[in-house]
Amino acid sequence: MHTITSRDGTRIAYDVYGAGEPVILVEGALCGRHFGPTNKLAAELGKHFRVYHYDRRARGDSGPSTDYSIERELEDLSALIAEAGGSASIIGFSSGACLAIEAAAAGLPIRHLAFYEPPYMVGPKARKVPQNFEAEVQQLVADGKNGDAVAYFMTKLIGMPSIFLLPMKFSKMWKQLTPQAPSLPFDMEAVNGFNPPIERMRRIAVPTLAINGDKTFPVIIDSTKLCADTIPGAGHVILPGQTHEVKAEAIAPELVRFFSGAAARIAA
Numbered sequence: 569m570h571t572i573t574s575r576d577g578t579r580i581a582y583d584v585y586g587a588g589e590p591v592i593l594v595e596g597a598l599c600g601r602h603f604g605p606t607n608k609l610a611a612e613l614g615k616h617f618r619v620y621h622y623d624r625r626a627r628g629d630s631g632p633s634t635d636y637s638i639e640r641e642l643e644d645l646s647a648l649i650a651e652a653g654g655s656a657s658i659i660g661f662s663s664g665a666c667l668a669i670e671a672a673a674a675g676l677p678i679r680h681l682a683f684y685e686p687p688y689m690v691g692p693k694a695r696k697v698p699q700n701f702e703a704e705v706q707q708l709v710a711d712g713k714n715g716d717a718v719a720y721f722m723t724k725l726i727g728m729p730s731i732f733l734l735p736m737k738f739s740k741m742w743k744q745l746t747p748q749a750p751s752l753p754f755d756m757e758a759v760n761g762f763n764p765p766i767e768r769m770r771r772i773a774v775p776t777l778a779i780n781g782d783k784t785f786p787v788i789i790d791s792t793k794l795c796a797d798t799i800p801g802a803g804h805v806i807l808p809g810q811t812h813e814v815k816a817e818a819i820a821p822e823l824v825r826f827f828s829g830a831a832a833r834i835a836a
Contacts, residue, residue, distance in 0.1 A: 569601075569629060572651050575643040581629035582622035582648065585614025589679075590652035591827055592620045592645070596662030597721065597755040598748045600628035606661060609816035616824050620652055624664070627751035636706065636753040638670060645671050655679050657827045662687055662812065663755040669795065670758065672776070673768035680827050682777040683795070684819065685812055689762040691790030695727055702756045714749035718742075721752055764791065769798045776802035777826045779819060781810025788812060 572580050583601055593610055600623040601607070610621040623630040625644055633640060645667070649656050657680035660668030665683035672681040689695060698704060701724065708717035715737070722728045722736075736742050778796035780789055796804035803826075807818045 571629075572647050574625070574640070574647045576633075576635065576640060578625050578633050578640070578644070579631035580622055580625065580644050580647065582620050583610070585610050585619040585621065586617055588617045589827065590620060590649075590656040591617040591823075592622070592648055592652065592656050592658045594622075594645070594658060594660035594664035594668050595624060596660075596664045597752060598627070598718070598745050599661075599664075600624070600748065602628060603744045603748070605813045606816070609820060612816050612820045613823060613827075617657075617827060618652070620648055620656070622648060624667075624751060624754060626754060627748040632750065633754075634710075636757050638667070638754075638757045641667055641754055641758065642671055642674055642676065646676055649677055657682070659683065659823060661685070661814075663758045666760065667758040669769060669772070669799075670760075670765065672772045672774055673765065678774050680775045680777070681772065681799075682779065682823055682826055684779045684792075684814055685781070685784060685788045686764070686791055686795055687759060687762065687788060688764040688791040688794070689787060690764060690794050691787055693786040693790065695787065697762055698724055701725060702753070702761075705756050706753045709750050709753055714746045715742075717749040717752055718745050764794055764798070766798055769795060770800065772799045772802075775826075777822070778802055778804045779807060779814075779822060781807045781812070781814055781818075783809055783811045785812065 610619050613619045625633045655677040658668050659682040661684045665686035668683050672678050776799045778792050780792035796802045810818050
């Protein structure tokens with residue numbers, strides 16, 4: 569494990585896989601270096617690149633934080649990019665996809681931007697989320713109700729039927745998820761009210777690849793397509809048989825081609 573210190577003093581923990589051009593992997597909600605679906609992907613991409621797999625703040629081995637403005641997470645990425653040599657390609661998943669999009673729009677020194685299934689609520693299958701969900705999640709975390717915060721996220725925001733919640737609470741996965749609840753307010757900031765930042769996306773001027781699976785939620789398909797259509801010159805890849813928890817063997821070949829420069833002329 570390695571660590572860097574972000575601008576506000578927060579410790580950010582990360583692992584490095586492989587050698588070569590730098591690639592930063594940005595996790596989605598409740599996921600990190602030791603939990604979630606992308607650990608295998610970090611190792612696979614490490615066969616081709618120098619991969620930085622980090623714990624976003626307030627989760628895993630990274631330090632705690634209650635300043636939930638998205639600028640703090642952008643500063644974390646800036647510090648990691650500086651550590652990687654001053655510029656890097658980036659791949660974000662779910663809420664991490666939203667954070668990667670915001671980083672590129674903010675002008676961070678990103679060589680290639682790739683993202684998988686940003687969860688913006690768009691199109692005919694969009695669900696209505698609670699109007700004050702950011703404040704509600706923050707309050708649950710502030711009260712130390714980690715389990716309630718994860719349950720709120722799963723049912724009110726993801727849309728999981730409540731009937732599945734009880735058996736989940738007795739699972740090994742639940743014990744892995746609940747300690748990560750203090751990071752949920754950062755995910756809530758990253759998704760921008762579940763609204764795509766259209767004007768900011770139009771400012772992105774780096775090669776971009778949007779990716780989704782064809783077995784994922786319909787609203788996620790619409791969201792990814794909207795992002796691909798909005799970001800100038802972006803490519804769009806649909807992975808057969810993939811859900812929101814994409815398999816490393818399905819997405820890695822697309823990322824290797826893209827980050828290696830085969831698609832470097834996608835965007836101006």
